[in-house]
Amino acid sequence: MKVGFYGGKFMPFHQGHLYSTLKASAMVDKLYVIVLYDEERDRKLCEQGNMPYMPYKERALWISQETRDCPNIEILYIEDADSLDADYNWLEGGKRIKAAIHESITHVFSSESSYSKWFDQIYPEAEHIVLDEARQMFPISATQIRTEGVYKHWDMLPMSVRPFFTKKVAVVGTESCGKSTLVRNLAKLFQTTYVEEYGRTICEEIGNGSDLIIDRHYEEITYGHKHLEFQRLKQANKVLFIDSEQVVTQYYTKVYQGYELPIVEEAIATQRYDLYLYLEPDVPWVEDGYRVLGETSVRASNNALLKEMFAQRHIPIITIEGTYNERMEQAIQHVRALIAI
Numbered sequence: 001m002k003v004g005f006y007g008g009k010f011m012p013f014h015q016g017h018l019y020s021t022l023k024a025s026a027m028v029d030k031l032y033v034i035v036l037y038d039e040e041r042d043r044k045l046c047e048q049g050n051m052p053y054m055p056y057k058e059r060a061l062w063i064s065q066e067t068r069d070c071p072n073i074e075i076l077y078i079e080d081a082d083s084l085d086a087d088y089n090w091l092e093g094g095k096r097i098k099a100a101i102h103e104s105i106t107h108v109f110s111s112e113s114s115y116s117k118w119f120d121q122i123y124p125e126a127e128h129i130v131l132d133e134a135r136q137m138f139p140i141s142a143t144q145i146r147t148e149g150v151y152k153h154w155d156m157l158p159m160s161v162r163p164f165f166t167k168k169v170a171v172v173g174t175e176s177c178g179k180s181t182l183v184r185n186l187a188k189l190f191q192t193t194y195v196e197e198y199g200r201t202i203c204e205e206i207g208n209g210s211d212l213i214i215d216r217h218y219e220e221i222t223y224g225h226k227h228l229e230f231q232r233l234k235q236a237n238k239v240l241f242i243d244s245e246q247v248v249t250q251y252y253t254k255v256y257q258g259y260e261l262p263i264v265e266e267a268i269a270t271q272r273y274d275l276y277l278y279l280e281p282d283v284p285w286v287e288d289g290y291r292v293l294g295e296t297s298v299r300a301s302n303n304a305l306l307k308e309m310f311a312q313r314h315i316p317i318i319t320i321e322g323t324y325n326e327r328m329e330q331a332i333q334h335v336r337a338l339i340a341i
């Protein structure tokens, strides 16, 4: 029985890693892919690269999703204590790997021939197979991704890795301020997905009667919108646009019901967006059959209320105003800055 392992930090797991994993899995009966982690070292590496910290379970999940239809691959994660690269203790690391695998290792895979001097000592019975040392198939390294940024090397990230790095942009504002059109246009321009306003979906289901909206509809809006966001994030390309979020849901609850709902507040407390684009209501009111708050003074006071609701929750917003074209240009600049292009 041929038993192999392929180990690494996988920060992040990229196409080169995936290529080696699949090649290695075809050469053995059983392949262990091992995420070697050390929180202190890994946090430092992420900070140096100005990247979010990648927890080891997240890395193991990426590999698991990419190889879910490969029955001979098993993913393990092993703590590599005191493993700052310069003084990494290979022999101790090897002991932990052997203990976790529990069976005789016949093959060790890597893309570094220099690792042979260690592998020959730690796994003397195993053959060290060096895969694509020149990184010809996928010319990339995780260090390069960390130093130059994920957005520059987006194509080198497998689909399951991308959502972790996708920036989430919430487009917010009161009724008829051009959110839906702007969100759709931004999604087209950035060739990505978006989440439509779920409150609107519910209104369309109910028909023409916003006074019939009751508490459970706001709950459905909160959960339904979040569920859509999880789904669309999986197909997004660097950035996901979200039409309205839960502060906006709470604002509607307050305006229509006269009170706020704790369940919506809980969703607000856990939501995380990288950018909030707040659209001023300085474009003409458009009647669409579902809107009832169009009078100028009502629009102004509602706008003040929504802004105040963001301020109370210490959520920083970026205000966008002007004509539809001016809004689009401002939005594009802000999003470009976010993903560094």
Ligand SMILES: NC(=O)c1ccc[n+]([C@@H]2O[C@H](COP(=O)([O-])OP(=O)(O)OC[C@H]3O[C@@H](n4cnc5c(N)ncnc54)[C@H](O)[C@@H]3O)[C@@H](O)[C@H]2O)c1
Binding pocket: 007, 008, 009, 010, 011, 015, 016, 017, 019, 020, 036, 080, 083, 085, 088, 089, 090, 091, 092, 093, 094, 097, 109, 110, 111, 112, 122, 131, 132, 135, 138, 139, 140, 141, 142
């Ligand atoms: N004790 C052991 O037996 C053992 C074994 C392996 C690794 N380690 C340790 O684990 C840690 C992580 O190792 P790492 O820094 O090599 O991890 P890494 O995540 O940077 O890379 C993992 C593996 O993928 C290969 N690779 C990278 N880019 C590639 C590409 N474009 N195409 C094909 N292959 C590519 C690497 O050469 C390496 O073999 C280190 O601290 C290392 O010392 C220990």
